Amino acid sequence: MLNLVATQMMTLLAESGGSLFFPEANSTVAGTVDNLFDLIFWISAFFFVLIVAVMAWFVFKYHRRPGHTEQPSASHNNALEITWSIVPGLILLVIFWQGFTGYMNIRQAPDDAYEIQVLGETWNWSFTYPNGHIDNNLHIPVDRPVRLVMQSKDVIHSMFIPAFRTKMDVVPGRYTEMWFQAQRPTGEGIDLTGHQPHDLFCAEYCGDGHSTMNKKVYVHPPGEFEAWLVDAGNLLEKYPPAEAGEKLFASRGCKQCHAVVEADLGRTMNGPPLLSGGLAQPRGGFGTAQQVSSGRGAAPETITIDENYIRESIRAPNAKVRVGFKAVMPVFGSERLSDEEITAIIAYIKSLK
Amino acid sequence: MTAATPTAEEQHHAAGDAHHDHPPFLAHHFETPQQQFDSGKLGMWLFLVTEILFFSGLFVAYIIYRTNHPEIFKYAHHYLDWKMGAINTGVLILSSLTMAWAVRAAQLNQKKLLVWMLSATLAFAGMFLVIKYFEYAAKFEHGLYPGRYNVYYPIEPGAVSAAAVETADEDPEAALEDYKKVEDLPAEQQLAGHDELDDHHHGPTGDAPVNTHIFFGIYFMMTGLHGVHIVGGMIAIGWLLFRSVRGDFSSMYFGPVDYVGLYWHLVDLIWIYLFPLLYLIH
Amino acid sequence: MATTTTRDAFSAADEPHHLGEHYLNCSHGIGSWIFTLDHKRIGVMYLVSVFASFFLGGIFALILRLELFFPEQWFLSERDYNHMFTLHGAVMTFLFIIPSIPAAMGNFILPIMLGQKDVAFPRMNLASYYLWVFGAVFFLVALLTSGLDTGWTFYTPYSSTTSESSVIAATMGAFILGFSSIFTGLNFIVTINTMRPPGMTWFKMPLFLWSLYATSIIQVLATPVLGITLLLLIAERTLGIGIFDPENGGDPVLFQHFFWFYSHPAVYIMILPAMGIISEIMSVFSRKPIFGYRFIAYSSIAIALLSFLVWGHHMFVSGQSAMSAVIFSGLTFSVSIPSAIKVFNWLATMYKGNISLNTPMCYALSFLFLFAIGGLTGLFLGALAVDVHLHDTYFIVAHFHYVMMGGTLIAFVGGLHYWWPKMFGVMYNETYARLCCLLVFIGFNLTFFPQFVMGLRGMPRRYARYVPEYEIFHQISTVGALILGFAMVGVVIVLIYSLFRGRKAPDNPWGAATLEWQCTSPPPHHNFEQVPHAGPPYDLKAFKYDSSIGGYVPDPKARRAGATDH
Numbered sequence A: 001m002l003n004l005v006a007t008q009m010m011t012l013l014a015e016s017g018g019s020l021f022f023p024e025a026n027s028t029v030a031g032t033v034d035n036l037f038d039l040i041f042w043i044s045a046f047f048f049v050l051i052v053a054v055m056a057w058f059v060f061k062y063h064r065r066p067g068h069t070e071q072p073s074a075s076h077n078n079a080l081e082i083t084w085s086i087v088p089g090l091i092l093l094v095i096f097w098q099g100f101t102g103y104m105n106i107r108q109a110p111d112d113a114y115e116i117q118v119l120g121e122t123w124n125w126s127f128t129y130p131n132g133h134i135d136n137n138l139h140i141p142v143d144r145p146v147r148l149v150m151q152s153k154d155v156i157h158s159m160f161i162p163a164f165r166t167k168m169d170v171v172p173g174r175y176t177e178m179w180f181q182a183q184r185p186t187g188e189g190i191d192l193t194g195h196q197p198h199d200l201f202c203a204e205y206c207g208d209g210h211s212t213m214n215k216k217v218y219v220h221p222p223g224e225f226e227a228w229l230v231d232a233g234n235l236l237e238k239y240p241p242a243e244a245g246e247k248l249f250a251s252r253g254c255k256q257c258h259a260v261v262e263a264d265l266g267r268t269m270n271g272p273p274l275l276s277g278g279l280a281q282p283r284g285g286f287g288t289a290q291q292v293s294s295g296r297g298a299a300p301e302t303i304t305i306d307e308n309y310i311r312e313s314i315r316a317p318n319a320k321v322r323v324g325f326k327a328v329m330p331v332f333g334s335e336r337l338s339d340e341e342i343t344a345i346i347a348y349i350k351s352l353k
Numbered sequence B: 001m002t003a004a005t006p007t008a009e010e011q012h013h014a015a016g017d018a019h020h021d022h023p024p025f026l027a028h029h030f031e032t033p034q035q036q037f038d039s040g041k042l043g044m045w046l047f048l049v050t051e052i053l054f055f056s057g058l059f060v061a062y063i064i065y066r067t068n069h070p071e072i073f074k075y076a077h078h079y080l081d082w083k084m085g086a087i088n089t090g091v092l093i094l095s096s097l098t099m100a101w102a103v104r105a106a107q108l109n110q111k112k113l114l115v116w117m118l119s120a121t122l123a124f125a126g127m128f129l130v131i132k133y134f135e136y137a138a139k140f141e142h143g144l145y146p147g148r149y150n151v152y153y154p155i156e157p158g159a160v161s162a163a164a165v166e167t168a169d170e171d172p173e174a175a176l177e178d179y180k181k182v183e184d185l186p187a188e189q190q191l192a193g194h195d196e197l198d199d200h201h202h203g204p205t206g207d208a209p210v211n212t213h214i215f216f217g218i219y220f221m222m223t224g225l226h227g228v229h230i231v232g233g234m235i236a237i238g239w240l241l242f243r244s245v246r247g248d249f250s251s252m253y254f255g256p257v258d259y260v261g262l263y264w265h266l267v268d269l270i271w272i273y274l275f276p277l278l279y280l281i282h
Numbered sequence C: 001m002a003t004t005t006t007r008d009a010f011s012a013a014d015e016p017h018h019l020g021e022h023y024l025n026c027s028h029g030i031g032s033w034i035f036t037l038d039h040k041r042i043g044v045m046y047l048v049s050v051f052a053s054f055f056l057g058g059i060f061a062l063i064l065r066l067e068l069f070f071p072e073q074w075f076l077s078e079r080d081y082n083h084m085f086t087l088h089g090a091v092m093t094f095l096f097i098i099p100s101i102p103a104a105m106g107n108f109i110l111p112i113m114l115g116q117k118d119v120a121f122p123r124m125n126l127a128s129y130y131l132w133v134f135g136a137v138f139f140l141v142a143l144l145t146s147g148l149d150t151g152w153t154f155y156t157p158y159s160s161t162t163s164e165s166s167v168i169a170a171t172m173g174a175f176i177l178g179f180s181s182i183f184t185g186l187n188f189i190v191t192i193n194t195m196r197p198p199g200m201t202w203f204k205m206p207l208f209l210w211s212l213y214a215t216s217i218i219q220v221l222a223t224p225v226l227g228i229t230l231l232l233l234i235a236e237r238t239l240g241i242g243i244f245d246p247e248n249g250g251d252p253v254l255f256q257h258f259f260w261f262y263s264h265p266a267v268y269i270m271i272l273p274a275m276g277i278i279s280e281i282m283s284v285f286s287r288k289p290i291f292g293y294r295f296i297a298y299s300s301i302a303i304a305l306l307s308f309l310v311w312g313h314h315m316f317v318s319g320q321s322a323m324s325a326v327i328f329s330g331l332t333f334s335v336s337i338p339s340a341i342k343v344f345n346w347l348a349t350m351y352k353g354n355i356s357l358n359t360p361m362c363y364a365l366s367f368l369f370l371f372a373i374g375g376l377t378g379l380f381l382g383a384l385a386v387d388v389h390l391h392d393t394y395f396i397v398a399h400f401h402y403v404m405m406g407g408t409l410i411a412f413v414g415g416l417h418y419w420w421p422k423m424f425g426v427m428y429n430e431t432y433a434r435l436c437c438l439l440v441f442i443g444f445n446l447t448f449f450p451q452f453v454m455g456l457r458g459m460p461r462r463y464a465r466y467v468p469e470y471e472i473f474h475q476i477s478t479v480g481a482l483i484l485g486f487a488m489v490g491v492v493i494v495l496i497y498s499l500f501r502g503r504k505a506p507d508n509p510w511g512a513a514t515l516e517w518q519c520t521s522p523p524p525h526h527n528f529e530q531v532p533h534a535g536p537p538y539d540l541k542a543f544k545y546d547s548s549i550g551g552y553v554p555d556p557k558a559r560r561a562g563a564t565d566h
Ligand code: HEA
Pocket: A047, A048, A051, A088, A091, A092, C153, C267, C268, C270, C271, C313, C314, C315, C332, C333, C335, C336, C337, C339, C340, C343, C371, C372, C374, C375, C376, C378, C379, C381, C382, C383, C387, C390, C391, C392, C396, C399, C400, C403, C404, C407, C408
């Protein structure tokens, strides 16, 4: 057991550049945050050790034993009291000041930042780039300030990227923003296999799928980001329909809730799986007959999953909801998924076995 | 409220307590009547503090929405009938007077007068509620229910939330657009129609600001909670009335009348703030 | 409020004092308990109830900890997990920790410490208990119908629109529990103000009373705001009045302001009475008067007042303006200073003492250790730049368990061991009790220390599933929680066993100078025949050990010296 713990710790250490405490750091503000953390840590450690040491020493020295009694000593001492109020007070002032200046850096984006629009919804993130491409993961260029303009479709979410040491709530009914500038690429290549992306979490509780509302952050080396953006924006032209559909299925967040591989069938997911083979699982693949219901209390009817049903389920997901599932799928209007893109996705779903 | 007053059983107990000269109304755990009275009074003041803080939440909500959206308040307050509100203010002030008089009567041992003054207070409180009932009824008749049940100013789907337009200047054109949205609703939802409402309430015509329903939400919460407090006060006064008829109070023991009196003044005071804040907006 | 006819109201007065008659056996039958106006019985009923709540909350905690043993699903769906942590947090805060020390220990001890027969408003006291029961029933209803999945913070708009759980029943429950808490606080303030015995000026009050006084101020001033907030939330959910829900034109961040305006002061409702207990224990078991009495007393009041100015530190990344974030951060640090003062004074109290490591003292030392960690990690959270990273991660979870459990619960259990002989007239087995204390300490650190590390590494809270890199920390934490659970069960077994087999307790087993130790153990129905004269609360010299009774008795020689001491 201990052995196991030790090895796990070692791998962690290796992964995060030698620190057991901090996750890997990759933004211009991360250094400040970590340094301030360290400062508070050492101050705290000092006081903590002091307190515990004094406590242990007193217990050792004055514990009750034959022949030992309490000895008289002052019951108050104003000079001492004032010292131990003022000294921590001054220390706290320093901590406050550093926290304050660091915070202003984290909040105020530079003017020339590259802007990405973010939409949070239960339980998916979408990032809209200036060329109109929508993606589910965050892709950014290295060494360039990036500003996220964020809004929420439903409840409060929170954008949290540990490696950048930053976080901001995404509140319905208003825009919030955050910014960062990455210092290292996470890898190379627009096919993304060469990347080791950072984690991106939703940090504000938002309901059932809160803990699965996490994505990846890809930091591209100089020049590569633009290439990736062009490529991602032209999926339909560059790839055969089923393959483009597969990429869309992943990048628009469908994968979040629908199982498309055998391994996922055992998990509880928010949407029906889309595999067609076998009968053991309540599958929803193309061509299968399924029970659907059109609203609370409505009697279920049986339909066949065909092109039109899939299309309807994307454009108006709550019209016919599969029995056993809840009406939680977000609406994808034509501004979020074009007709051509839906066609590609249908081609992909048809290809699933 | 009832806390500092002994019941029959404690009186019995105290009477049997030979080695103390406990008067019958003094609870066993107090040393002197003065201590008992001071405790009751302090307790009541603390209770009033909690009441003020309770309402302060609503006042804060009011202030925030009013500073951010003066237009909603300017527009919607015309639906309130300031005359009814003014009459009610008068009624409550009178009831405060009779309540104060009742306390004095108790202190001076004027038991008959005490009964009369409590009854008068109760009557005024009842009158207040009756007038309030008519005000509410008029609102409901026109579908001005709170929140999403407000058929006249329904929550507009897709309207920007009030919170979001904090900084945005009022945009008359947008307001008109939103207004049109309401007009486009099916007839049964528009209900009562503008004209009829205008006749009764000198209601303004023209552009209703977005989120007008919020005003009614706040209005109903504030006056509703205040109404609940009036009812609570009436129960307490009714109980005093019962006990004063029974002859419990005297110049030696009038704590409960005093405490309930304090409570009643506070409830009146809250109304005196509510009235101008809701009815008289300029 | 019910008019009661019970035998206990008469008995003590009608009959002369029987030897061996005390509040537990002076009347019998279920009616003599459920209608009692005796603060001691109400205290005992509270004690049983809050402990039951703690175990209920603890079972939820264990279930959720087990689920977190693996990153992927084990036996709870995401939704069920969300119900678990919400119910755990809500039960622990609203049903357990807020009433724990004030309503259970405070109710029992406060009037006796004042040499009085009861609190100022006994009937209101009973009403407070039944409001608690009533509120708890609402929680149970929520639990048994569709549960609760909003988090204990009830953030809108999730709670007002989206959640399908019994939000209304639970908020009604919390609303009612709020009134229970107000009643207790109001009662204590009045009692302390008007019923101090002769000889007890404000600055001769035991520090436990000071801390209860400060707590009560917060309860009276902050809880009404929670009340109106929850009422508005209910109105938002049922009527859609548009104050908190953006869909209806409202502002969700306003809800957070309202909620934390109560809930931050509430965390000091939790810790202040705990600090009061520690002040008593530190002095008595070091056999030294408490060091810096006035500073400890003032710092309690300072904490109570400052606590109203810092609520925004829970909202640094909520979208409130940067300006308010900065102000709240500054104010947050100012609250730490009075806590620091207390810690240093406790340490100084031990200096040149005669320290006995009885169970209460073991808990007090354990408190110092754990609260120092919990409090100091609060500094990281108060520092703006660092909190942006740490907010809503397990670092927060660890912080508040260190202060709430390592602080309040440990002090509560310590106080329970300290007053147990007085409350039930029996001594528990010191060896086993200390062993349990040690086990709790180990289990606790094993559970929550890894959470600091994984929080800092980015593990968000309220996560049913997590990325595998955090697995090892979660596994250590789960193992720790099991040890902690067993240890807590052990604590209760040791105490309950003592009720049946425990040695009879002397009146003053620890040699404390506060008034509660001057009546018999357990106290008679009316505590004192005559309100006693209160001496200095920390004049421990006035008592000497008498081995024939295994406890302390007034020392006639020291008496005079002590009386002129202060
Ligand atoms: C008993 C309850 C309790 C107590 C006492 C405290 C005490 C403190 N808390 Fe904590 N806190 C909680 C319960 C508590 N907290 C809870 C429940 C939450 C989360 C709620 C939720 O989101 O669910 C929370 C969250 C929380 C946050 C929000 C974090 C976030 O969500 O982003 C912050 C931020 O400032 C904070 C700060 C502090 C500080 C500065 C103190 C200070 O009062 C601590 C003072 C103590 C010391 C400083 C240690 C003792 C002194 C010394 C050892 C001497 C040396 C001292 C110095 C050098 C200063 N707390």
